[in-house]
Amino acid sequence: MTGWSEFILAGMLFLASHAIPSMPKLKAALVRGLGQRGWVIGFSLLSTALLFWVIFAAGRAPYVELWPQETWARWLVNIAMPLAILLGSFGVGAPNPFAFEARASGFDPVHPGIAGLTRQPLLWAIAIWAAAHLVANGDLAHLILFGAFALFTAMGLRALEARKRRQMGETEWQRLSARTGLIPGAALVAGRWRPKGWPSPTRLIVAVLVWVTLYHLHAPVVGVSPQP
Structure with missing residues (x-):
């Protein structure tokens, strides 16, 4: 095939x-x-x-070219990927009752952790990854691939938020989400949330290791160098 x-x-x-x-x-x-x-x-x-x-x-x-690959687009990917990896690293398994990749236990609505930055860190990580790669790759197959990821992630954000809200009920949703935001940084800008203490060093180390691994394996595994 x-x-x-x-x-x-x-x-x-x-x-x-x-x-x-x-x-x-x-x-x-x-x-x-x-x-x-x-x-x-x-x-x-x-x-x-x-x-x-x-x-x-x-x-x-x-290969069906739709637009040429540009150097600035490769820089965009190299800037976006560390952000996406950080969101994924701090989101997976963290106390966060709003996200499917997290756990509901241990969540403190007064100090919501990663949920204060965004209630859906992994979905936003996927969206950032897809959008950056969509711009950098100008052929039809990758437009379909990354466009589908971006589209379904956007749909997933809305659907998951709506389902969690129904499951929790309006009163519980308002209580738990008071210091959180869906759009990354929205609660911080609005003054509803402030980071408490330093980020987990373990998760930060994991994020760095994942980024280094992906960067160095991109060329031998995917066949394309990530360097601009």
């Missing part, structure tokens, strides 16, 4: 797999069967494998 057919199949399977977290009954059944840790590990491995497949499939699809 080559060309557009592989790219379409990989994309459909990736999107189908990421519909699972938005299905509470199915996700609950998987968590019961695999355990919380097993669910997280299993879903993470599946997501990673499918993500790499759809990226490689986009690279193997027929």
